[in-house]
Amino acid sequence: MKEYHNPYKTALDGLLIEDPVKSFFDFCKERESIRKKRERGQSPPWSSDPIFQKGRFLNVFREYDRGSVSILRFARNLKDELPKLIHALFFCRWVNRQQTIDKLTPSDLSKFEELVKKLNALKVWCNETAYPVESIQWEGKTYQRFEAASELFYNIQAQLTKIIISSERCVVKATKNVNEKFKMQNDFPIFMAIMDVAWFRPDIINPGSNVPTGIGAVAYLNRLQNHLGLSNHKETFDKMIALQNSYWPEAERILYPIDIEYISCECRKYFSYVNGTKSFKDKNLFIPSVNS
Template identity: 25%
Template sequence: MAKIYEHTPSPPRTSKQYHRSLASVRSLCSAQLRKIKRSRRSEKVKFDGVEFAASELFSTYFQFVAERHQIFLRRYDGQPQPWTDDPILAAYPFTNVFRVLDRNSQYILQNVIQKGSQDLHEAFFRVLLFRTFNKIETWEFLEENLGAITWKDFNLQTYDRVLSSVDGAVYNSVYIMPAPGRAFGFDRNYLNHLRLIDLMMAEKLADELQQMKHLKDAHGRLTLGVNEIFTPVLDFFRLILDLNMMPHFNWSEDEWVAVGPGSKSCLHKMFGSDVAGHEEAAMRFIRDEQFKYFKKYGVDTVEIPRLCPERRPGLTMVDIEHSLCECEKYSRARFPELKGKRVRVGLPYVAKDLPVTLVIPTNWLTCPLSSPQYSQPPPLDDNDTYEVSHIVKEKVTGHYIVRWLGWGPTDDTVVSEANLSEGSMELVAQWKKMKQKIADGIEKRCKQDREIRTQ
């Protein structure tokens, strides 16, 4: 189910030994960065039929991801500090290039997915529950008070009793599932979240997702019907990636990616404001041309990031989106003249005595298959009419992202209901029926909870 790679633990270190004040870190970085030779020459690149003048951040990105992964490997091999000569990477914490290697992802894989029943619905429930709070301490508190976490034993009142006794925050500050507000009628946010999980489980969402062939389709189904109760932001995409570590799913992470605010900001710093609307194409360009630019910008072949020996070197679309977010943080210190919404990199890095693990889902150990070949049939008539295969996602009310029959996710198009052919109206009707079913499920649970509270 997962492959564990052995390693030598890093020698013990105390936080005090490596703690530095934020002011001293900034001063040290500024002094060292002044020694780095800067190149002001812009790189001309072209994607989506548009030419862009890339800033120095473009070349820095390839050097950043290579060095950040080398830091992971040095720590994994048990090497002592310093793990890098880069003053910014040494001073501030940055997540791994490969998301699966981050602490929470490794924890989910080993302690949430692998631990417990491997039944599809039980494992699905555990991942939903962990991602809701995205906090290891909350998960372990639930285990201490409830024993094994199972869907068959789920009871809202029991979970309320346990979570209400938590001393401190039950949520992590980042990457939690979008909050449904008071959609289910509860004042406590976690109760609304738990009711949302209850609805997902009752609708047998796991079975539907298992039938889907593409990550983009799974993400679209997950967000179906939620526009009315909360904003489906990127954190739903993080949930899909967590689910993809389960042995029950195996979506390619190299076909499509949700563009988040961090990666979008980084791309705008790289290519300027004209890249707006071309962000996904920019990431495809980076994916397709990465080996050319790794070589051009001085990254040795052996230092090109590689998840594990069984996988070929290089980054998938998901890896690129993930690392662009971190590169944007890096740019705040390296290129302060490239303005963005945020200017602080973060708090100084403090080494922790935590094991560095490298556990990979077994279904990830084969090299990603090349993109499937699609038949791409011609239009049905002289009016460029194509046949719709299915609706992927509702962009806004009355506007749908549609998949064309014989074409892949890259060619999906946003089409208004008014512009869909008469033959596609049945697909729209099915989509609306599923939305109504979800709305009815919400109302049913609200009614049940109101009755319980009045007893």
């Protein structure tokens, strides 16, 4: 992925984190404990930690986040139809809105006119705040976000499948190869769609693929890397995965590089509150609800 201005780069500057490895796994255990208490229907607060009480954090395992749950449900029957699966995942990541995905089925994606009507009938059809989704190129033509989601991905699902299959199960290589066609400045939506393939078809995309570091994870991954005396984030991913059994043997599954990157972003958020570089207001303020 290309480098961009990183507003979070200095979020942890001046803050002492004595053992960022232990803090990483402590975060995992507490966040998972919160998730399980909520699922059991316990009343809040689900943690004695005031930051977890007031701050908004994603789940440790991304498959439990609401958007991911919607995508997993939406595409659950497409495992054996790879072009349709890839089409569905690109559609979902271009929409990136749980409420929209939950109103549709994969069969809707093959009915262009009906799909357009259904999307246009929604007050909001996509999430415009989570990450930017630019226009894309395909064979000399520009497609805006709506056009790509509603029409283009259906028409090019076979070509996308061929590109992804040829990428040797590597999400970074597959993202690069697709973006050679799409020519996006920010290829994150491509990366997410292709990474999602690993949930359904690990024979096509390796769930243990190395991943690029997003801007939100840099500050904490740098702390981990320096603490462990390593040279780069890939080495850091590998070492943290190796350390999981020592720090968190009871976890329900092993962590992958994408998990280490993803959780590092959440740890950066947590310690930004500690450091006073992030505040509990607006969308950052968590208002507990058992069923939310």
